[in-house]
Amino acid sequence: MSTPDEILRGLDAEQRQAATALRGPVCILAGAGTGKTRAITHRIAYGVASGVFDPHRTLALTFTARAAAEMRTRLRDLGVDGVQARTFHSAALRQLQYFWPQAVGGPMPxxxxxxxxxxxxxxxxxxxxxxxxxxxxxxxxxxxxxxxxxxxxxxxxxxxxxxxxxxxxxxxxxxxxxxxxxxxxxxNMIDFEDVLLILVGILSTEPRIAATIRDQYRVFVVDEYQDVSPLQHRLLDLWLGDRADLCVVGDSSQTIYSFTGATSRFLTGFRERHQEATVVKLVRDYRSSPQIVEAANRLLAARTAEGQRDRRLPHWPEPLQLTSQRPAGPDVVFAECTDDEAEAGWVAQRIRELVDGGTPPAEIAVLFRTNGQSEAFETALSAAGLGYQLRGGERFFSRREVRDGILQLRAAARADPGLTGEEVTARARDVLASLGYSAEPPAATGAARERWESLHALVNLADQLAAARGAEFTLTELVAELDERAQHQHAPTVQGVTLASLHSAKGLEWDAVFLVGLSEGLMPISFADTPAEIDEERRLLYVGITRARQHLSLTWTLSRGTGGRASRRASRFLRDIDPTLGGTREHAPAAASGAGAPRGRRRGATVATCRTCGKALETGAERKVGRCLDCPATYDEAVLDTLRDWRASTARAGKVPAFVVFTDATLVAIAEAMPATPLDLIKVPGVGKAKLDRYGPDVLELLHGTAPA
Structure with a gap:
């Protein structure tokens, strides 16, 4: 195990203060991206290395099996074994199963x-x-x-x-x-809430059992403390008894589960209940660029200003003012789109540009308020030839190739337990090659590509663990790590763009994030009526913004369906981030290219104008064809009819909707431009590299046949 000084090395001043505050009560207010997991795992490791904590009497509590598994992995990497890192339900169920015969008798329900x-x-x-x-x-x-x-x-x-x-x-x-x-x-059944309720009852009425548990666990660390429920907090109080060996970590600005019973009042009132508490604030953001951090700070600052103006609103705690520690990045992009299909097309094209520019697909996410919004993006990404993973879909460890891979690795570990270091990763590659893994991904899409991605994730995990644990890392340790991750559904990273709801994105991060559907009625959601409910929607958007490291795009639409009435408007929260947003529609539409080009704005963007009358173009369809829809068309109707017939037959052959091939606006743009070369064709808005490769030869041949002699 590392020495105490080695454990503290690399921590900033505030993280070091948190790590060395070993006597409770301790409250760590940790903003998004400030390294809270690093701080609390180093605090545990420092306490163990200093002899203050007994690892076997330390219980770290969090809210997801994935977060608990991540904590265990980090503690192992710091050389700490024996610490229990569990969810509230997991810890309570384990104790209830053990004490049920003594407290109740008979078999447990x-x-x-x-x-x-x-x-x-x-x-x-x-x-x-x-x-x-x-x-x-x-x-x-x-x-x-x-x-x-x-x-x-x-x-x-x-x-x-x-x-x-x-x-x-x-x-x-x-x-x-x-x-x-x-x-x-x-x-004779109980549910998971009963597990906590029954254990609370036992600890309240059975002093001997309560004393046994309090003797077993002397130190408690609670992550995501802003999300505890009254029931969980009651259980925590009973675990602690009259002691104060408690460290809590949280951020009231990230409370987004009030509808499940979570409340931040225990975090915000911690100092009142524990007046002797040490309070540490982590505000150095190591995740996001200054531009993204500024957007997040502005969103919360507007909430504070609103509360100061209207004293009837609930009292909101002062948010943490984050300071980015990263170099400057690109500006946050605001993009207004004509409809949902146009929005999905624009997002897919921007993702294609990022991937072509070197950003791995696994480092890109599209986040939405409701799961029903995902379908349009699934379609658009598929049309662009981009793989994706829908968070909340089939569990990673349930996949056939993953189960087979772990079985094969386990057999290899039994056959040759002496492998260490780089030999482990080489053997893992050899073993998984028998199941179809190769160094390069297959050209095929669909099931073959998904199978490769799963096996590639196992290989990547082996590489990461070998790098973290050094020359003594064994194949047996790799299998043990996979078994533990499977038990807790802590999946490794799979290549592919992530599609996820804002709620399910909590605790995750990506290089590039697209927050989509940011229209009134979706953000804030229509059924958020009270100031408290609307504020939770604001916090949800804040969580989404702070998932991004380098690139952040905020998009909304004017109507739901193509050709629908433009009755939507941008979320009120977007104007809090950038007060000039209200003038975007009239004064600064971007000369954006790509399917469903939005009336978005990036600082310094130019105005797209009609090539016929010179007026500013108002809609995505107008910018796509380069002219006002009221101005005379400059294409040959016969050319457009030929393109439409080709699109219909191509869509039927591919068993996809016609718009997936090209939208109507893109076909009009092609007919007006009459491109003669691939270079000319890719300049047409709505024709990305993927569609150029897939459809370009056919389109150019059609246009060559219809061009005047």
Whole structure:
């Protein structure tokens, strides 16, 4: 294990202050990208190396299995073994399974694996007709009630003012909640919220068991403390007893799960409850460029200014003012698009430019407010020949090739346990080659490419672990790491653009991020009515912005469908980031190229004008063809008809919608430009490199045949 001085080496002044504050209570206020995980893992390692912490009596708590696995990996890399890094539910379930025979007796009830299935049976028994989506909402409402410590009999009163799922009344939800609890009892089942509730009950009434647990765990570290629920906090208090060996880490500006019962009041009120607490602020942002950090700071500063102007608004804690530690990067891009299809096309083209410029696809993300927005981007990325991974889709370790790869690596480790260092990575490549891995990706797309990406992720993980753990790293350690990651669904990085909701992006980061659909009604979401709900939407956008390292694009649309009425407007939050945004539509549309070119703006952008009348072009379709739609067309109708016939047959052959080949506006632009060479064709807005390679020869041949002699 490293010495205490070696562990502290490389930490900045504030991180070092956090790492050396070993006596609790300690509160670390850590802004996005400020290295909070680094600070708390080094604090644990420093405490162990200094002899202050016993690793076997230290419990680190977080909110996702992935985050817990990441913490364990970092601690191992620092030479620390024995520390328990778990989610609240995992730690509570382990303790409940151990103490159940003593506290209750008999076999422990089985866990409810699917609330919706059980709720379906309850609703049917009450002769209620409820669809599956409504039942999912009901399951979420019951979870909120339980983590907020509201029993069925008190639910209706506690839920006053809450939006009820599927339009039900609080009384109806309370009846279903009661029926759900009764159904669990009849089947000798408990759910995950019950795990915490029952353990709270045992610790409150069984002093001997409480003393045993308090003796086992002397030091507690809680990550993402702004997201704890009243139930989790009650359990934490019982684990601690009358001690103060507690370190909490969080940022109230990143509280985005209030709908699940999470609350930042425990973080913001920490100093009031623990007046002797050491408070450390981490504000040096190592993740994002100064331009991105400035956008994030402005978004929160506008919230603070609003609260100062209107004293009726809730009291919001002063946000952390981040300072970027990275070199200057490109300006944040604001892009207004005519409709959802145009937005997806523009984003896909910009991603193609980034990838062609050397940015790995795995370092690019498209983030949206609702999962229903993903389809247009899936279509556009596929049309551009870009692979993607939908976060929340099939789990990595459930894939056939991954399961086979781990089995083969395990067999190799048994056959040759003496391999170390670089030999490990070489053997991993050899083993996975038998399953189809190669140094270069296949030219094919679809399943073959996805299979290669999965195996490539395993190889990359082996390389990373060997680099981190040095010459003593063994193949057995690689297999053990994979087994642990599979258990906790801590997947390695897979190449491909990430499509994800803003909520699921929490804790992740990419070189380039596209925040899409930033129109009123989506951001903030339409059902956010109260100041507190709207502020949570602001924090959600803040989380999205701070996922980006170098490139950030903020896009919105004027209408949903092609040709629809332009009734949408940009999110109010965007004007907080850049007050001049309101004039974008009239004064500074970008001369952007690409499918669905938006009326976006980058500082210093030029105005696209009509080649016929010279007026500024207002819509993406106008900029695509280079003229006002009211001005006379300059293309030959026969040429356009030929292109449309070709597009229809090409779309049928490829089994894709016609717009995936080329949009109508792009066909008009091609007909007007009459390009004669590939270089001419790629200059046409909407024709990227992928489409030039795929369709260019056919289009140029068609145009050659229709050109006048």
């Amino acid at each position: 089985t866990l409810v694996e699917n609330k919706v299935r059980l709720l379906t049976q309850v609703a049917q028994g009450m002769r209620m007709s409820v669809d599956r989506a409504g039942l999912r909402d009901l399951a979420g409402e019951i979870e909120w009630a339980k983590v907020s410590l509201h029993a069925p009999e008190g639910y209706a009163e506690a839920a006053k003012g809450r939006e009820m799922p599927s339009g039900w009344t609080a009384t109806t939800v309370a009846r279903l909640y009661t029926g759900y609890e009764e159904a669990k009892t009849a089947r």
